[in-house]
Amino acid sequence: MSQLLPLRTGWRLTAATGSDVPAPIATATVPATVPGCVHTDLLAAGLIPDPYLDANETALAWIGRADWHYETAFTWHDTGASDVDLVCAGLDTVATVTVNDVEVGRTANMHREYRFPVRHLLREGENTLAVRFDSAYAYAERLRDWLGDRPNAYPEPFNFIRKNACNFGWDWGPTLVTAGIWRDIALHEWSLARLERVRPQTHRDDEGWRVRVEADLPAPAPAGLEVRVAVAGASALLAVPEGATTITADLAVPGAQTWWPRGHGAQPLHDLTVTLHKGDTELDAWSRRIGFRTVGLDTEPDEHGTPYTVLVNDRPILVRGANWIPDDVFVARITRDRLADRFRQATEAGINFLRVWGGGIYESHNFYDLADELGVLIGQDFLFACAAYPEEEPLAAEVTAEARDNVARLASHPSLVVWTGNNENLWGHQDWDWIEALGDRTWGAGYYFEVLPAVVAELDPTRPYWPGSPYAGTRDIHPNDPAHGTTHIWDVWNTDDYTRYLDYRPRFAAEFGYQAPPAHATLRRSISDPELAPDSPGMAHHQKAIGGDAKLKRGLDAHFRPPRDFDDWHWLTQLNQARALALGITHFRSLWPLCTGTIMWQLNDCWPVTSWAAVDGDGRRKPLWYALRDAHAERLLTFQRRGDDVVLFGLNDTGEDLVGEVAVTRRDFDGRVLAKHDAPLHAAARGGAALELPADLTRPDDARAELLLAEFAGQRAWWFFDRDKDLDHPAATxxxxxxxxxxxxxxxxxxxxxxxxxxxxxxxxxxxxxxxxxxxxxxxxxxxxxxxxxxxxxxxxxxxxxxxxxxxxx
Structure with missing residues (x-):
């Protein structure tokens, strides 16, 4: 029987000889937490200030430029296993690994697992394990100089190293370039054979649910092996052909129950076990919970363009989604409990889809387990974002290995419904002046259109692959054409008022957002400015978007009278953010089934910052979160502008028709009814209905002092005829x-x-x-x-x- 021996304890951290670090750190040896990273170890030792406070981030930039040495001692006893491997689930990033002072391997990819045979180096009793991390900056800059520079969104070399790009700073994130053992590290003892990868794929035939299980072996199988597969009362025992490297079992599972996204049904999960035997000896075992469902994308061109409709069990799903970034810069701090809090906040806000953005990480099994349990659909980007990526070695081999590793690792999760090749790189190549800057140099197209789809087709053929976000479904159409495929809408934030959303009729809005500062308590914890102001030093440092404060001001000027003080500014910017996203989401929802989904930017933050998030870096909900909960309601009453008319929509994302009578009134701001109309509402299941309203309701006598109110089954919808700054709002009493x-x-x-x-x-x-x-x-x-x-x-x-x-x- 194989066994894992975790190596989590006894680690020590030192700066590598010759690194340019402050004198107290050059001579220090500190306890190291594994999994963890250099920043959190130095912070725990009291040697650096909290990087998230004030401008400490800038003062700690030297950490990412230094080399670091981790070391531990462990006891090993020979159990007779024929093989012992050192399994490194996550090394960040440029590492040299030694056992008993003998080098066993080198790594240059944070996003994949490495396995090194070490039995021949182990000795009875005490052994030493060391990992030296060279500067990610030095590695990336060396490759950049060798391969030739490529354009990207920020003046950092993140596209020359397989590491989470946002470590190098983003328009919502700090520049804190990490190093360390960020996932588990262990010894794996095994004999004769082991299961290297197991990939379950569920599908249906005329008889019901089936599961196809493919299990890879690391070497040709010796004679006499058997594999047993068991799930939901069904099982199969297969003889493994001598010399085989892949074992395939396809079995009917009559006891399987169908897994559905939240809001469409239950999320039953079944334990799948795969065991490898030689006679009566169990050599290895693998177990995961799986869900039985089918997934797909409807992208068949129609009279409006090219749809992008997520299908689960052949049912079109209205995506009410949010983009997800790593929940902490120091990703080893992201526990299951912390993820559970974010998933609770997501589901309570009516979110049924999270897109794991391509500048972060492939999340832990905890993340996808929670999604499986809660019925939250996951769209997974491959990790390329906002840059041209070289396709030469050594990066090309790393990309392929990374893709194979993670596609196989995540294949068991029913919540994962689509793989996407990159974030904004196809759009960037088209519109961001890359073509001339690149000349004849590679930029990633080979990854997105050849390497990645081939890996998915081989290892995960039941899930769809989409080359990029945004992408139009064909390279012959502009990648960000709203009439085709997925669309990112950023002119609203960058140049236009948020009412510009009303001009769009996208097939699928995969990114759009609006900024606001975090909660006041979050600001006060992280910023020590004596008096907060939009441009006070701490506030300015925690605003990473270029021109962000000017864009916030432009939005306020369009809708409100000037704020009197910081408290007004803080409240009105948060209100404007909530209003912007509510308007966009409800407008796009009202276009169903033309528009089949929205994925707002973004659910969460990785530190305390002014950003597009609904939940700030300390986990506090902004007003936007409450607006999302309203806009994502399964049954929604909403006024929408259609040309010069105001139309009332009843939107219904449930399995039952919505039937009743809506009361609509036009009132003055004192609440007096000026006009009234009762109308029958019949919104079909998974559909909606538009109610055209009589002119005496929608044509106010005084647009500055009147409103519309619709009421139905405990719900209310409001409509104001002008912007706040032009309304005769009464003084609040x-x-x-x-x-x-x-x-x-x-x-x-x-x-x-x-x-x-x-x-x-x-x-x-x-x-x-x-x-x-x-x-x-x-x-x-x-x-x-x-x-x-x-x-x-x-x-x-x-x-x-x-x-x-x-x-x-x-």
């Missing part, structure tokens, strides 16, 4: 009753006037406080109760006034 209750507080607000987008920011009272609702609009006389979770003993009166309690017209 209200009464507040707050009380402590078990687990937190209740804050009841009774409107004396119209209160638009009423929002509570309880983190301003205590960093641990969180409200259940936000962006609530009330007519005069109406009330709403916020439920706040948080520590006991706070003064409830602190929740009742600005800047804790805000509305758009306060």
């Amino acid at each position: 209200f009464g507040v009753t707050a009380a402590e209750v078990p687990g937190g507080y209740t804050v009841r607000v009774t409107a004396g006037s119209l209160l638009r987008d009423l929002t509570l920011f309880p983190d301003r009272v205590h960093p641990a406080c969180e409200a259940d609702t936000a962006l609530v609009t009330l007519l005069p006389g109406e009330s709403h109760t916020f439920t706040v979770t948080g520590p006991a003993g706070l003064d409830p009166a602190d929740f009742g006034a600005a800047p804790v309690l805000r509305c758009a017209n306060d």
Whole structure:
């Protein structure tokens, strides 16, 4: 029987001789956590400040330029196994590995597993294991000089090394170039034969569910091996042909239950086990939970262009998605519990799809396990982003090995529904002045159109592959043509007001977003500016987007009167972000089935920063999160502009028809009804209905002081006829009753006037406080109760006034 012997303990970290590091660190030996990285080890030892605070990131740039040495001692006893391998699940990145002072291998790819035979080097009793990490900068710059520079989005050499690109800085991320043993490292003892890769693929025939299991062996099989496959009450025993390197079993599984995305059915998972035997001896075993479903993409051209429709079990799925980046720059800190918090926030916001973006990492099994359990669909980018990538050696071989490793590693997860070749590189080549800069140099096309689809076709043929995001479905059409395939919409943030979303009719909106700062408590934890201002030193350092603050100001100027102070600025930028994404998502949803999905940028952050995220770097929900929850509701009532008309939509992403009567009123800001219309609503399952409204509703007498309100089955939809700065909003008046209750507080607000987008920011009272609702609009006389979770003993009166309690017209 094979066994893994983890090597997690006893590690020590030192700066390699000759590295340019501060004097106290040059002579220091510190305990190292494995998995971990240099930054977190130095931080734990008290030798560096927290890189996420103020501008410490800049002062720590030397870490990525230095070389580092990890070493541990371990005890080994000979059990008689014929083979012992050192298995390195993740080395970041340019490493030389030695056992008992003998080099066993070198690595240059953070994104793949390495295995080195070491039995011949091990000795009974104590042994030493060392890993030297050379500077990722030095390696990447050396390759750049050798192969010739290639264009990219940032002045960093991330496209010359197989490492998470965002380590080198992004328009939402710090430049903190890591090194270390970031995934498990262990000894693997085995004899005669082992299972190298196991790839299950579920499919249906006329009889029901089947699973095809392919298992690879590292060497030709000796005589007399057998493989047993078992799942959901079905099993098969196969003799392994002598000399075989791949074993295939295809068995019917009548006991299998169908796995569905959330909102479409249940997510049953079944234990699949594969065991390798020689006679009565079990040589190796592999086990994972799998789900039985089929996946595909409908990209058959139609009269509108080229669709991009995700199919699960042959059912078209309305994608209500978000883009995902690594949840921490120091990725070894991303635990299952932390991922579970993000998945909870995603699902509570109505998200059914996460796109793992191509500048980060292939996530851990914990990530995909959670997606499997919760029915969250995953689109997985291969790790290429915003740059031209060389196709020469040594990178070409690394890319192929990385792709084969991760496609096989993730094949068991039913949540994974599509592989995508890259992020924005096809678009960049077309529009970002790359062609002239490149000349005849390679830029990645061979990866996206040849290498990667070939790997997927061989190792994971039941999942679709898409060459890039965005991509039009053919190289003959502009890659970011909204009428074809997947589209990224960034003119809204970069140059245009967010009402520009209404001009788009995309087939699938795979990236679009709008910035806002993080929660106030997050700012105050990470920035020590005596007075916060949009351009104060700490705020400026935690704004990574070029021209970001000017773009925020442009957005505010278009919609609001000038903010009086920082608190106004903070509130209005967060409100503008929420309004922008709500408008875009609901507009695109109203186009179903022309537009089959949205993947907003982005769900999460990796550190405290002004960004496009709905959940900030400390895990706090911005107002945008609440807007996503509303816009992603399975049953949604929404007003939309169609030409010069205002149309009411009932959108229904459930399996049952939505039937009833909608009450629509035009009112003044005092709440008086000026016109009323009741209309029947019948929105078919997985569909929607548009209700054209009479002119006496949609043509206001005074656009500056009137609104539309639609009410149906406890839902409300609001429509204001102009932008806030041009409306005659009444001064906000209200009464507040707050009380402590078990687990937190209740804050009841009774409107004396119209209160638009009423929002509570309880983190301003205590960093641990969180409200259940936000962006609530009330007519005069109406009330709403916020439920706040948080520590006991706070003064409830602190929740009742600005800047804790805000509305758009306060």
